[in-house]
Amino acid sequence: MVVKVGLPPVARSDARLFILGSLPGEASLAAKRYYAHPTNQFWRLLGTAIGEELQPLPYEQRLVRLAERRVGLWDVIASAAREGSLDQAIRNAEHNRVEHLLRDFPHLRAIAFNGSTAARIGRALIGKPPPGLQLLDLPSSSAANTRAFVEKAEAWALLAQFLQP
Known part of the structure; x- marks a missing residue:
């Protein structure tokens, strides 16, 4: 089984919100871009939450918009053996030091957490959050999660309170 290595975090030092996935899929790793698979609904869901269309923008412009909104992206898994892109296939995972986000991003x-795998691992790594920090479990933006877009968007709408310019 091939070991997949994730992407580095994308964030400004004043980030107020981090969205953590599990481990990028094949398309994202090949493109070296978060949520690059055309059927992944991440950019559409986040755009709906902030009231701005992100999906039509070039990737670099999406990242600029996130930085302006003080949003960071990363994953809970640094590397793992995995065939394909599904979380269920992840083996021998090495985790990112997501607990350092609490220290490195004072705002x-x-x-x-984008999906149940990210939530399970991320919550274990972080432990009890300090006062003033919320941990939010979101339905996965992956096409493998067959929930209706409108249901996912309702859950993702909770992010709006952290995304004000």
């Missing part, structure tokens, strides 16, 4: 108000 952090929330960490949102």
Whole structure:
């Protein structure tokens, strides 16, 4: 089984919100871009939450918009053996030091987990959050999560309170 290595974090030092996934899929790793697979609904869900279309923008412009909104992206898994892109296939995971986000980003108000794998691992790594920091579990933006977009968008709408310009 091939070992996949994730992407570095993307964030400004004044980030208020981090969205953590599990481990990028094949398309994202190949493109070296977060949520690059065309069927992944991440950019559409986040755009709906902030009231701004992100999906049509070039990737670099999406990242600029996130920085302006003080949003960071990363993953809970640094590397793992995995065939394909599904979380269920992850083996021998090495974790990112996501607990360091609490120290390195003093303005952090929330960490949102994109999917149940990210939530399970991320919550274990972080432990009890300090006062003033919220941990949010979001339905996965992956096409493998067959929940209706409108249901996902309702859950993702909680992010709006952390994304004010």
